Amino acid sequence: MKIIVCIKQVPGTNEVKMDPTTNTIIRENVASIINPFDTYAIEEAVRIKERYGAEIYGLSMGIPAASEMLREAISLKIDKAMLLTDRKFAGADTLATSYALSRGVEKIGAYDLIICGKQATDGDTAQVGPSLAKTLGIAYATDISKIIELNYGFMRCMKITDDGYEEIEIKLPALITVVKEINMPRLPSIKSMRNAKSAEIEIVTSKDAAADENRTGLKGSPTQVRKTFVPVHDVNSIYISGSTEEQSKKLAEILLGKES
């Protein structure tokens, strides 16, 4: 069985700096981490490997420095890692990101399962998983909180919904996105860190992935972030004074809209 885990590098802090001209995140010189949701995806893949046996590929699209993050993913016990990195991938929206990732998946070759995090902590759209499945033309399920059973043809799992849980069965190959409830990610061991130090990260350019330039990066992104801002929460307080009677009268007037 082969599992691909999509792993995104995100800034480690909440103090994200934006490039004012391109409206994209400045990723240089910011301590970055594995997108927290993706650590659950990695852990679930490793648990499947321990239970059923599998080979796990980590796949990421990002700046060259993201290869260090993939090394960390290897220390969490995935087997191999591929980084899609090229100027032509830069400035991608979710559509272009999913297309690029789909090229990576094709390059990795035959697979049984793709696991993504529920969402990234920076972009936060939760669109890449489903969009990647669409691009690849495979089945997908989001917000998975438990894998009950897995065999070569099918997977039975639990999905969190607004009203509770749904038990679903999905035909493989498929893509799932996972939520935090699914497991408790492990820490690396000395042994796995040593393995990661000497592991090779496969670096793949747009050309290597045979990607259509019109579908990647800014060029392939119909969505352009025009402006980002922190929403202003306007809370207006009105203080009422006077005797109890005066106050209740005023309050009634306000509630009835007779006074602003």
Added chain:
Amino acid sequence: MENNNTFAEMYSEYLRDESRQTGMAESISFPKTEEEIISDLKKCVYKNMEITTQGARTGLAASAVPFGGHIINLSKMNKVTGARYEKESGRFFLKVQPGVLLTEVRKYLTNKSFVTLDWDEQSREALNYMEKNQWFYSTDPTEISASIGGMTACNASGAKSFRYGSTRDHVESLRVVLADGDILSLRRGQCMARDGHFELVTESGRTIKGELPKYKMPHVRKNTSGYYNKPHMDMIDLFIGADGTLGIISEIEIELSKKQAANWGVTVFMPDEDKALDLVRVARGEKVFEDMEALSLKPSAIEFFSHNALEMLKVQQKTNSAFASIQEIKDVYHTAVYIEIENDSDDEIWKGIDCLGTCIEKLGGDEDATWVANNPTSLEKLHSFRHACPECVNMQIDIAKKTDSRITKLGTDMSVPDDKLKEVMKMYNEDIKKNNLHAVIFGHVGNNHLHVNTIPRNMEEYKRGKELYLTWAEKIAAMGGAVSAEHGVGKLKVPFLQKMYSKEELDEMRSLKKLFDHTQLLNRGAVFPFEKGEDI
């Protein structure tokens, strides 16, 4: 001073500390200045009232629990009053009032948010050399709501004392108000004893001449058992760890440490206890096998979790949602050792951990049975794992308390010399088994300082456990160990200290006390039993 009939009701919380012992008192005051301490003391001495000094009352040895008389509570003297930077040596100091809490000092240092309104020019200038979150006070007791004054009086320490030492190593100067209201201002390096003799001059110009006791302190890494004593000692050290029996500390200058760029932790699971103890020895640089390379790890903390401690955590993890977020403890994990490391760079730390991995394998362990934390988030996970131990013990004690309310926590605080580590562990294990008790062991193993916590299921077991502790005090004293390593002797462990020092040696301590506190009013009954002197 506040004094009325319902004192015990109004001030009930001030009659206790974290040892859960309850005492009694007649009155209490909350001085805000050194002058107020002096005037309160003078009033007490005039009335011949005993005085109990209190910091934050987090002590575990009932040292701040009053048994009559007046309480001087220092919680309102809680300001940082200045800073000092020595450019040449790059050393940073903070001047604090005794009641300021460790948490507050930490917060000020992290955010550089000192209230400098009353600071002098020099102190404010010193702050220009401080960057946010770059300096810390290295003494790290698990209880962070302790006061700096209380920590100084107890010579508190913590996990990182393995590398940084205890409070004593970071106190640069002290102001101590003596029972008669006179003041000693002591700066490190400026008041040395010679051949067991000393001379101290008070602020009023009085000379206090004295002879130091003859007893020798144990050769252990951590000790708070009785007065610090060495023939050529710095006299400031006498007042650190004296359990508030010699005077009231009214001002402390503490030295800060510079934060290092990288901070990692690793929890190692070994297949049995003996191998775990060997790993401890390796981690602190001992040569355990012949062809061993010197380990360049330089740990700041080495902590221990006995098999029973892991079993206890495993049960809680499955049944209590509060502990659900701790890492999964596999059934093959037997005994654990936690090592924390700080250094200039991740690479430097990795080099040490890489070697450690090789040693683990050589000792018969598995380097895959380890949890490595190389960032603040995962380090926090390993810290919560460590803190879960005392929390679980407390929960079990609360359950036992339901069978009998007299049951309290039974935890030891003793340390031994390096070469007695295995011997003391053997003693603990055998005695626990022989007495048919249930116990978990964890703590600061790098300093041969373990907390044995017996978990009594009923009053009978509690009594048996308590008796056992007294025999341990005796055996540990015979091994050249200390009956109190970090919590102080206080009032609770006076019988333990009597196992460590002879009657004559304790009399020597008492004479020293009388030199500074004539009528033995300060914290009477702490460290050694009160005996009426001829001069009263």
